[in-house]
Protein backbone atom coordinates (compact mmCIF):
# COMPACT_ATOMS: atom_id res chain seq x y z
CA UNK A 1 0.00 0.00 0.00
CA UNK A 2 1.42 3.41 -0.90
CA UNK A 3 1.65 5.96 1.88
CA UNK A 4 -0.54 8.47 0.00
CA UNK A 5 -3.25 5.83 -0.43
CA UNK A 6 -3.01 4.82 3.22
CA UNK A 7 -3.30 8.39 4.46
CA UNK A 8 -6.26 9.12 2.20
CA UNK A 9 -7.94 5.96 3.52
CA UNK A 10 -7.34 7.00 7.11
CA UNK A 11 -8.65 10.50 6.53
CA UNK A 12 -11.62 9.38 4.51
CA UNK A 13 -13.03 6.35 6.25
CA UNK A 14 -16.54 7.39 5.23
CA UNK A 15 -15.74 7.56 1.53
CA UNK A 16 -17.23 4.89 -0.66
CA UNK A 17 -15.01 2.76 -2.84
CA UNK A 18 -16.56 4.41 -5.89
CA UNK A 19 -15.33 7.82 -4.71
CA UNK A 20 -11.86 6.41 -4.13
CA UNK A 21 -11.88 4.84 -7.60
CA UNK A 22 -13.09 8.02 -9.28
CA UNK A 23 -10.47 10.17 -7.57
CA UNK A 24 -7.62 7.73 -8.11
CA UNK A 25 -8.35 7.18 -11.80
CA UNK A 26 -9.36 10.69 -12.79
CA UNK A 27 -6.02 11.55 -14.39
CA UNK A 28 -5.95 8.22 -16.30
CA UNK A 29 -9.43 8.96 -17.68
CA UNK A 30 -8.35 12.44 -18.78
CA UNK A 31 -5.21 11.01 -20.39
CA UNK A 32 -7.24 8.35 -22.23
CA UNK A 33 -9.78 10.87 -23.50
CA UNK A 34 -6.90 12.82 -25.03
CA UNK A 35 -5.68 9.81 -26.97
CA UNK A 36 -5.62 10.37 -30.73
CA UNK A 37 -8.06 7.53 -31.38
CA UNK A 38 -10.59 8.78 -28.82
CA UNK A 39 -10.21 12.55 -28.77
CA UNK A 40 -11.09 12.94 -32.44
CA UNK A 41 -14.04 10.56 -32.12
CA UNK A 42 -16.28 13.50 -31.32
CA UNK A 43 -15.14 15.53 -34.37
CA UNK A 44 -17.19 15.56 -37.61
CA UNK A 45 -14.09 14.73 -39.67
CA UNK A 46 -13.03 11.72 -37.59
CA UNK A 47 -11.49 9.34 -40.16
CA UNK A 48 -13.38 6.08 -40.58
CA UNK A 49 -10.04 4.25 -40.67
CA UNK A 50 -9.34 5.46 -37.10
CA UNK A 51 -12.76 4.17 -36.00
CA UNK A 52 -11.96 0.77 -37.53
CA UNK A 53 -8.62 0.72 -35.71
CA UNK A 54 -10.32 1.68 -32.45
CA UNK A 55 -12.91 -1.09 -32.76
CA UNK A 56 -10.17 -3.62 -33.53
CA UNK A 57 -8.14 -2.55 -30.49
CA UNK A 58 -11.24 -2.63 -28.31
CA UNK A 59 -12.03 -6.12 -29.56
CA UNK A 60 -8.64 -7.36 -28.36
CA UNK A 61 -8.97 -5.45 -25.08
CA UNK A 62 -12.45 -6.66 -24.20
CA UNK A 63 -11.63 -10.24 -25.26
CA UNK A 64 -8.83 -10.21 -22.68
CA UNK A 65 -10.78 -8.34 -20.00
CA UNK A 66 -13.90 -10.48 -20.31
CA UNK A 67 -11.89 -13.69 -20.38
CA UNK A 68 -10.20 -12.70 -17.09
CA UNK A 69 -13.47 -11.48 -15.52
CA UNK A 70 -15.30 -14.70 -16.43
CA UNK A 71 -12.40 -16.85 -15.26
CA UNK A 72 -12.47 -15.20 -11.83
CA UNK A 73 -16.26 -15.41 -11.55
CA UNK A 74 -16.17 -19.10 -12.51
CA UNK A 75 -13.74 -19.92 -9.71
CA UNK A 76 -15.30 -17.81 -6.95
CA UNK A 77 -18.67 -17.40 -5.37
CA UNK A 78 -19.45 -13.76 -6.15
CA UNK A 79 -22.86 -12.08 -6.07
CA UNK A 80 -22.41 -10.42 -9.43
CA UNK A 81 -23.70 -11.52 -12.83
CA UNK A 82 -21.54 -10.46 -15.78
CA UNK A 83 -23.33 -12.64 -18.34
CA UNK A 84 -25.80 -9.94 -19.41
CA UNK A 85 -22.99 -7.36 -19.64
CA UNK A 86 -20.83 -9.06 -22.29
CA UNK A 87 -19.48 -6.37 -24.63
CA UNK A 88 -17.42 -8.52 -26.98
CA UNK A 89 -20.50 -9.48 -28.99
CA UNK A 90 -21.27 -5.75 -29.51
CA UNK A 91 -17.77 -5.24 -30.93
CA UNK A 92 -18.07 -8.32 -33.16
CA UNK A 93 -21.31 -6.88 -34.54
CA UNK A 94 -19.68 -3.53 -35.37
CA UNK A 95 -16.57 -5.14 -36.88
CA UNK A 96 -18.81 -7.38 -38.93
CA UNK A 97 -20.76 -4.35 -40.18
CA UNK A 98 -17.50 -2.80 -41.41
CA UNK A 99 -16.44 -6.19 -42.85
CA UNK A 100 -13.35 -6.33 -40.66
CA UNK A 101 -12.11 -9.88 -40.13
CA UNK A 102 -11.07 -10.33 -36.50
CA UNK A 103 -8.43 -12.82 -37.63
CA UNK A 104 -6.58 -9.95 -39.33
CA UNK A 105 -6.28 -7.91 -36.12
CA UNK A 106 -2.90 -7.49 -34.42
CA UNK A 107 -2.83 -9.65 -31.29
CA UNK A 108 -2.12 -7.92 -27.99
CA UNK A 109 1.51 -7.85 -26.95
CA UNK A 110 2.70 -10.29 -24.29
CA UNK A 111 3.33 -7.29 -22.01
CA UNK A 112 -0.31 -6.25 -22.29
CA UNK A 113 -1.71 -9.72 -21.60
CA UNK A 114 0.66 -10.29 -18.67
CA UNK A 115 -0.29 -6.92 -17.20
CA UNK A 116 -3.83 -7.76 -16.17
CA UNK A 117 -4.34 -9.95 -13.14
CA UNK A 118 -7.64 -10.61 -11.34
CA UNK A 119 -6.78 -12.52 -8.21
CA UNK A 120 -9.05 -10.99 -5.58
CA UNK A 121 -12.54 -9.55 -5.36
CA UNK A 122 -10.93 -6.11 -5.09
CA UNK A 123 -9.12 -6.60 -8.40
CA UNK A 124 -12.41 -7.73 -9.96
CA UNK A 125 -14.22 -4.60 -8.78
CA UNK A 126 -11.41 -2.34 -10.01
CA UNK A 127 -11.48 -3.89 -13.49
CA UNK A 128 -15.29 -3.83 -13.61
CA UNK A 129 -15.32 -0.17 -12.58
CA UNK A 130 -13.32 0.74 -15.70
CA UNK A 131 -15.04 -1.71 -18.08
CA UNK A 132 -18.52 -0.64 -16.98
CA UNK A 133 -17.58 3.04 -16.65
CA UNK A 134 -16.64 3.05 -20.32
CA UNK A 135 -20.36 2.64 -21.14
CA UNK A 136 -21.09 6.07 -19.61
CA UNK A 137 -18.97 8.03 -22.08
CA UNK A 138 -20.37 5.70 -24.77
CA UNK A 139 -23.77 7.36 -24.41
CA UNK A 140 -22.34 10.70 -25.46
CA UNK A 141 -20.09 9.17 -28.13
CA UNK A 142 -22.90 7.18 -29.77
CA UNK A 143 -25.02 10.32 -30.12
CA UNK A 144 -22.17 12.14 -31.84
CA UNK A 145 -21.50 9.14 -34.11
CA UNK A 146 -25.18 9.06 -35.08
CA UNK A 147 -25.15 12.77 -35.89
CA UNK A 148 -21.82 12.86 -37.73
CA UNK A 149 -21.73 9.45 -39.41
CA UNK A 150 -25.29 8.09 -39.25
CA UNK A 151 -24.12 5.09 -37.24
CA UNK A 152 -26.89 3.13 -35.53
CA UNK A 153 -27.16 0.05 -33.30
CA UNK A 154 -27.32 -2.16 -36.39
CA UNK A 155 -24.83 -0.09 -38.36
CA UNK A 156 -21.49 0.57 -36.67
CA UNK A 157 -22.42 1.83 -33.20
CA UNK A 158 -23.59 -1.23 -31.25
CA UNK A 159 -20.64 -1.07 -28.84
CA UNK A 160 -20.92 2.63 -28.01
CA UNK A 161 -24.72 2.49 -27.65
CA UNK A 162 -24.10 -0.37 -25.22
CA UNK A 163 -26.91 -0.67 -22.68
CA UNK A 164 -28.64 2.39 -24.16
CA UNK A 165 -31.36 3.71 -21.87
CA UNK A 166 -30.53 1.05 -19.28
CA UNK A 167 -26.98 2.41 -18.87
CA UNK A 168 -27.55 4.14 -15.52
CA UNK A 169 -29.36 1.10 -14.09
CA UNK A 170 -26.44 -1.16 -14.98
CA UNK A 171 -23.98 1.41 -13.62
CA UNK A 172 -25.83 1.85 -10.33
CA UNK A 173 -25.94 -1.92 -9.84
CA UNK A 174 -22.18 -2.11 -10.34
CA UNK A 175 -21.62 0.76 -7.91
CA UNK A 176 -23.86 -0.94 -5.32
CA UNK A 177 -21.78 -4.12 -5.76
CA UNK A 178 -18.49 -2.20 -5.44
CA UNK A 179 -19.69 -0.48 -2.31
CA UNK A 180 -20.01 -3.83 -0.55
CA UNK A 181 -16.20 -3.65 -0.28
CA UNK A 182 -16.16 -0.14 1.20
CA UNK A 183 -14.46 -0.30 4.60
CA UNK A 184 -12.27 -3.25 3.63
CA UNK A 185 -9.03 -1.36 3.17
CA UNK A 186 -7.14 -4.28 1.71
CA UNK A 187 -9.68 -4.98 -1.05
CA UNK A 188 -10.25 -1.26 -1.65
CA UNK A 189 -6.54 -0.86 -2.26
CA UNK A 190 -6.59 -3.86 -4.63
CA UNK A 191 -9.56 -2.31 -6.48
CA UNK A 192 -7.84 1.06 -6.88
CA UNK A 193 -4.66 -0.59 -8.15
CA UNK A 194 -6.57 -2.79 -10.61
CA UNK A 195 -8.61 0.17 -11.90
CA UNK A 196 -5.47 2.24 -12.50
CA UNK A 197 -3.82 -0.72 -14.24
CA UNK A 198 -6.88 -1.27 -16.43
CA UNK A 199 -6.84 2.35 -17.56
CA UNK A 200 -3.12 2.00 -18.24
CA UNK A 201 -3.83 -1.12 -20.27
CA UNK A 202 -6.29 0.82 -22.46
CA UNK A 203 -3.73 3.57 -22.95
CA UNK A 204 -0.97 1.11 -23.77
CA UNK A 205 -3.03 -0.90 -26.26
CA UNK A 206 -4.33 2.23 -28.03
CA UNK A 207 -0.74 3.53 -28.21
CA UNK A 208 0.41 0.21 -29.68
CA UNK A 209 -2.24 0.13 -32.43
CA UNK A 210 -1.82 3.82 -33.24
CA UNK A 211 1.90 3.18 -33.61
CA UNK A 212 1.33 0.10 -35.80
CA UNK A 213 -1.17 1.89 -38.03
CA UNK A 214 -0.19 5.53 -38.20
CA UNK A 215 3.57 5.83 -37.94
CA UNK A 216 3.70 6.19 -41.72
CA UNK A 217 0.65 8.46 -42.02
CA UNK A 218 1.23 12.21 -41.78
Ligand code: HEM
Nearest residue numbers: 022029032033038039041129130131133134136137140202
Ligand atom coordinates in the same frame (compact mmCIF):
# COMPACT_ATOMS: atom_id res chain seq x y z
C1 HEM B 1 -13.74 9.85 -25.81
C2 HEM B 1 -13.88 8.92 -24.89
C3 HEM B 1 -14.63 9.12 -23.59
C4 HEM B 1 -15.48 10.10 -23.20
C5 HEM B 1 -15.92 11.31 -24.00
C6 HEM B 1 -15.91 9.80 -21.86
C7 HEM B 1 -16.81 10.53 -21.14
C8 HEM B 1 -17.27 10.23 -19.89
C9 HEM B 1 -18.31 10.94 -19.19
C10 HEM B 1 -19.07 12.13 -19.74
C11 HEM B 1 -18.47 10.34 -17.99
C12 HEM B 1 -19.44 10.77 -16.89
C13 HEM B 1 -20.79 10.19 -17.15
C14 HEM B 1 -21.78 10.44 -16.02
O1 HEM B 1 -21.36 10.79 -14.91
O2 HEM B 1 -22.97 10.25 -16.28
C15 HEM B 1 -17.56 9.25 -17.92
C16 HEM B 1 -17.40 8.43 -16.84
C17 HEM B 1 -16.53 7.38 -16.80
N1 HEM B 1 -15.74 6.91 -17.83
FE1 HEM B 1 -15.46 7.83 -19.60
N2 HEM B 1 -15.31 8.66 -21.46
C18 HEM B 1 -14.53 8.20 -22.48
C19 HEM B 1 -13.78 7.07 -22.51
C20 HEM B 1 -13.69 6.20 -21.48
C21 HEM B 1 -12.98 4.97 -21.51
C22 HEM B 1 -12.28 4.41 -22.76
C23 HEM B 1 -13.07 4.42 -20.28
C24 HEM B 1 -12.52 3.13 -19.76
C25 HEM B 1 -11.57 2.45 -20.34
C26 HEM B 1 -13.85 5.30 -19.45
C27 HEM B 1 -14.16 5.10 -18.13
C28 HEM B 1 -15.02 5.87 -17.39
C29 HEM B 1 -15.34 5.63 -15.99
C30 HEM B 1 -14.77 4.53 -15.10
C31 HEM B 1 -16.29 6.57 -15.63
C32 HEM B 1 -16.98 6.70 -14.26
C33 HEM B 1 -16.39 7.82 -13.42
C34 HEM B 1 -17.18 7.94 -12.10
O3 HEM B 1 -16.91 7.17 -11.18
O4 HEM B 1 -18.05 8.79 -12.06
N3 HEM B 1 -14.22 6.38 -20.22
N4 HEM B 1 -16.83 9.20 -19.10
